[in-house]
Amino acid sequence: MPADSVETASARHLSSHTWSDRGEWFGGFSAIEVGPDGLTMTILTDRGYLATGRITRKGENIVRADLTSVDRLRTSKGKKLVGRVADSEGLAMSGNGPFYVSYEGVHRVAAHAAPWAKARVLPRPEAFRGLATNGSFEALAIDVSGRLYTMPESNRLPDGRIPVWRWDGRAWSMPISLEQTGGFLPVGADFGPDGRLYVLERDFAQIGFRSRLRRIDLSSGREDELFRTGLGRHDNLEGVSIWRDESGRLRATMISDDNFLSLQRTELVEYLLPD
Template identity: 35%
Template sequence: MRLGSRKGISSRNFLAALTLVLAGGGLLYLSATSLVAKPVTPLPGPVTTRVSVIPITFDPYNPKKTKFGKLTFRGGLNMFARSAHFGGYSAIALDQSGTTLLAVSDGGSWMRARLDHDGRRLNGLSDVTLGPILDRDGKPVRSVARQDAEGLALIAGETRNGTALVSFERDHRIMRYPFTPERFGPSNGEVPLPKAARSMGDNLGLEAIATIRVGRMKGTVVAFSERLKDRNGNLIGWLIGGRAPGTIVVRRLGGFDITGAAGLPDGGLLLLERRFRYSEGVKMRIRRIKAADLRRGNLITGEVLLEASDILNIDNMEGIAVHRARDGETVMTLMSDDNFSAFQRSLIMQFTLP
């Protein structure tokens, strides 16, 4: 039954049914951690796998609709693979053409894949390779406390060969990883964390990092915890390196937490946010921050581009990346972290920014 349709039932019964659906969905969402199938042992090395997909529309009840908030939906996929190591993707990066995707998982692995399109619409993943993130000793990361990769930012090269920063929570750190098509790591250095980052909770650590590649803040790494708040309840972030490092604060709107960030071609920033409540399920929001607002000591509000509830096709959205398409459009790619749970999905979707 489509929510909001009361045909054949009374208003009282409809409200009761709606309450049960929302509560049940919330319980399933929060109980996902007890139903995970997270791999016990890491991958010994890179392996190829096949990813099957089911195309999705963003509004399942109005599939022809493409305008959502200030964004235009370009297509999406629900993804499946037989590998137990496929899933848990918390952060993504794309090459400049938007063709090759690199993702890191909170299970201590990486994925590289080619994004296939039918014209402008995303229609599949091919050439998919999975592999382990290597620890300092050159072996796959085995400790659960050290596997929880949450943020990814390229600082050199592209998604096949280069260097990336990866942020981890639980064992809070930002590590520098050189990578090739066959290896991701071992790390060749660590970015010193700001003092305030030491007070982050085990599961509320460095959730999002991004690099600014143009403009006055070129070379700056922007990092955010999921929910580290100042005395006014706003969300704390840091400008690391660059010309003017220091603390920034993002105004917390409506109880949302930060799950991802991506630099924009104009030197600005996109923030991906999430909110969960028993009474309403999961929500997602995209905010755009102007380059001029990325200043030390600044309180930032930004511009809301999209806010969506799980009546639309979202899940636990955590990965975000931006590239400039051949036609000049700025394209945003989102990916969900399924927590290796049977009750969640690995989704990927693309929108065009205004």
């Protein structure tokens, strides 16, 4: 199969832009949130850095990305995140409230009032403590009611399904689970302006990655696969943000984790989604 193939798609690929910067911290991007204007973005690395930037487009294509700020997240004691506790993976932004980050290594979800503020770690149920060191909370999303949803990359329920945990402000529960198919593992999630849950997944082979985006209506249980790429179509896509453009069309903007390897690249990728 050609490297530029898309196996299935109701979505349409718009643009892919390779992004680079000289900063030693740059790379390893694990999450992205795009502003309502489609021009501003907040991005997270898997080493505890939170950055903001601006996107430039020409027509439908992303042609440039520029950083506007970089900060290192803090622990609950106010110290800069380093080492095992700094494996930040998922990002959920709540508008006027704090933003939330999910972590691997030490499996947790934390609220941050600002990048430089002390983190407030949410309660950790017993189920979180036995998760895989490098396979837990890659994905994090927040719904319109302010409830958080997260899921592990690799741990599964006895029936093989993907557990989805929800934080309602008081306790964690597991309202739903998702079927795992085709070797794809969840690495990013977001609630769109349409209220549906979007889950970005990847499958790794020795020579590259495949990506898939699916959409779940939590009220009806209906699920749609929006695209599934062939091997090597994109780099290691890990973060996803769903928003509407000025024409009212749904877009998915994604970012890749280059693992700080010269053979990989930081890539911004956009797809136009069906309603």
